[in-house]
Amino acid sequence: MAMNYEHVMSLREEGQEFSYGDRETMLYALGVGFGRDALDEKELDYVFEQGQLKTVPSMAVVLTRGNLTAGIGWDYTKVLHGEQRLELYRPLPPEGELIADAKVAEAYDKGEGKGAIVCIETDVRLKSDGKPLFKVGSTVFARGDGGFGGPKGSGPAPHPTPEREPDVTCALETRPDQALLYRLNGDRNPLHADPGLAKSVGFPVPILHGLCTYGTACRAIVTTICDYDHTMIRGFDLRFSAPVYPGETIITDMWRDGDIVSFQCRLKERDLVVVKNGKCTLAS
Numbered sequence: 244m245a246m247n248y249e250h251v252m253s254l255r256e257e258g259q260e261f262s263y264g265d266r267e268t269m270l271y272a273l274g275v276g277f278g279r280d281a282l283d284e285k286e287l288d289y290v291f292e293q294g295q296l297k298t299v300p301s302m303a304v305v306l307t308r309g310n311l312t313a314g315i316g317w318d319y320t321k322v323l324h325g326e327q328r329l330e331l332y333r334p335l336p337p338e339g340e341l342i343a344d345a346k347v348a349e350a351y352d353k354g355e356g357k358g359a360i361v362c363i364e365t366d367v368r369l370k371s372d373g374k375p376l377f378k379v380g381s382t383v384f385a386r387g388d389g390g391f392g393g394p395k396g397s398g399p400a401p402h403p404t405p406e407r408e409p410d411v412t413c414a415l416e417t418r419p420d421q422a423l424l425y426r427l428n429g430d431r432n433p434l435h436a437d438p439g440l441a442k443s444v445g446f447p448v449p450i451l452h453g454l455c456t457y458g459t460a461c462r463a464i465v466t467t468i469c470d471y472d473h474t475m476i477r478g479f480d481l482r483f484s485a486p487v488y489p490g491e492t493i494i495t496d497m498w499r500d501g502d503i504v505s506f507q508c509r510l511k512e513r514d515l516v517v518v519k520n521g522k523c524t525l526a527s
Contacts, residue, residue, distance in 0.1 A: 245316055245388070246315060246317055246350075246359060246388045246391035247316065247391065248350060248352070248391055248392040248393040248394075251347050251361065251391075252347055252350060254311055254315065254346065254347045255311075255344075255346045256310070256311050256343075256344070256345040258344065259309050259342070259344075259345070260342055260343075260370070261306060261307050261341045261343060262338075262340045263306055264338040265296055265338055267306075267428075268296060268337045268338065269289070269291070269292065269296070270427060271302040271428055271458070272289040272290050272298075272299050272302075273290055273424060274421070274425035274455065274458070275299060275425070275455060275458030275459050275461070275462050276415055276421070277289040277290050277299065285466075285471040292337075297337070297471075298334065298335040298336070298337055298473055299458060299461060299465065299473065300329070300331055300334070300335065300465070300473055300476040301329065301457055301458040301460075301461035301462075301479055302458070303329055303331065303335060303367070303376075303377045304457065305428045305429055306341060307345070307367055307379070308429055309343065309345050309365075311345045311346075315361065315385075316388075317359070317361070317388045318385065318386075318388060320387070321386040321387035322383055322384070322385050322386070323386065323483075324381065324453045324483060325360070325383060325398075325483060326380075326381065326399070326482045326483070327380075327381050327382075327453070327454065327481060327483070328378075328379070328382075328478075328480040329377060329378070329480065330380075330478050331377045331477050331479075332374075332375045332376060332378075332477075334473060335376070335377070335473075340371065341367050341368070341370060341376065342367070342370050343365050343366070343367045344366045344367075345364070345366075346363070347362070348362045348364040348380070349362040349396070350362070350391075350393045351393055351396035351397060352389060352390065352395060353389045353395075353397075355389050355390035356390070357389040358384055358385055358386045358387070358389045359385040359388040359391055359393065360384055360385070360396070360398045361383045362380065362381070362382050363381050363383065364378065364379070364380045365378065365379045366378050367379070382399065401482055402505065402521065403505070404505055404507055404519065405498040405505055407498065409497055410498050411467050411468060411499070412496050413463040413466070413467050413494070413495045413497070414492055414493070414494045415459055415462065415493050415494075415495070416490075416492045416493075417451060417459065417489055417492070418489065418490065419489050419490040420489065421451060421489045421490075422435040422436065422451050422452060422489045423435075425451070425452050425454075425455040426452065430452055430454065432452075434446075434449060435450060435451070435452055437449060446486070446488075447488070448488055448489070450486040450487065450488060450489075451486065451488065451491075453483050455487075456483070456493065456518060457479075457481060457518075459493050460479075460481065460518055460521060461476070461479055461523075463493075463495035463497070463506075463508075464497060464504055467497070468504055468525075474526065475526050476523060476524070476525060476526075477524045477526050478523065478524030479522075479523050479524075480520075480522045481506075481518050481519070481521040482518065482519050482520040482521075483517070483518060484517055484518065484519050486517070487510065487517050491510050491511070491513070492510065492511035492512060493508050493509075493511075493517070494508065494509050495507070495508050496508075496509070502524060502527050503522065503524060503525070504521075504522075505522060506518075506521035506522075506523060507519045507521055508521070
């Protein structure tokens with residue numbers, strides 16, 4: 244089924260229920276690299292349930308997984324995850340029951356042979372009190388679906404990166420098996436595990452999940468600028484520009500201006516920018 248603008252904009256999934264516990268909270272933290280030093284008490288706060296278990300803010304993006312995109316009609320072989328956004332209204336609890344409402348917020352037609360842009364938003368509230376907890380947004384570039392009849396446009400404007408030298412830089416090594424661990428959070432796309440499939444689509448090895456890179460960037464800011472205080476982060480947006488191979492070192496450059504932290508991520512081994520136009524909003 245080809246994309247159709249009216250159909251795409253009508254897509255909704257309302258009242259979906261999800262739940263998670265401390266197991267999922269700790270597994271996510273391990274999947275983005277927390278706990279590497281098992282004797283560091285600040286790290287243990289994210290991966291050990293004794294005491295007050297802390298949550299990695301970026302975990303919000305994996306807590307709700309609906310089937311909205313199944314009805315879009317795009318060519319899955321030519322779909323790229325372009326951007327990820329998160330707005331947190333309050334810190335994530337270490338366990339909870341959630342109610343989510345998802346929709347296609349925007350869809351833009353770049354023209355025949357030029358692709359399409361689809362923006363998806365999910366509003367999530369805590370079932371126990373019915374109050375908003377967070378909003379997740381993603382922008383997807385469908386390279387094979389231009390000319391579907393939608394309006395012209397390019398999606399949200401990217402956050403500008405400061406031109407001065409970074410205020411803080413953090414280098415975090417990923418593990419060779421990190422994609423195999425991270426996929427247990429729910430994204431079992433074989434591209435992140437099957438060497439043969441990865442090579443068939445042009446990658447030398449299975450690639451790291453984009454959202455694992457997203458979580459690693461969040462970890463960099465939590466552990467440096469926030470000094471492990473997860474409650475400081477209220478928003479986390481970025482644009483993906485290239486995949487990461489497990490085992491590579493992700494260097495996050497950060498610029499702080501008041502309650503806004505601009506950031507980008509680059510690879511030590513390949514001198515390649517993999518995340519750009521990053522914007523982290525801190526609690527005032």
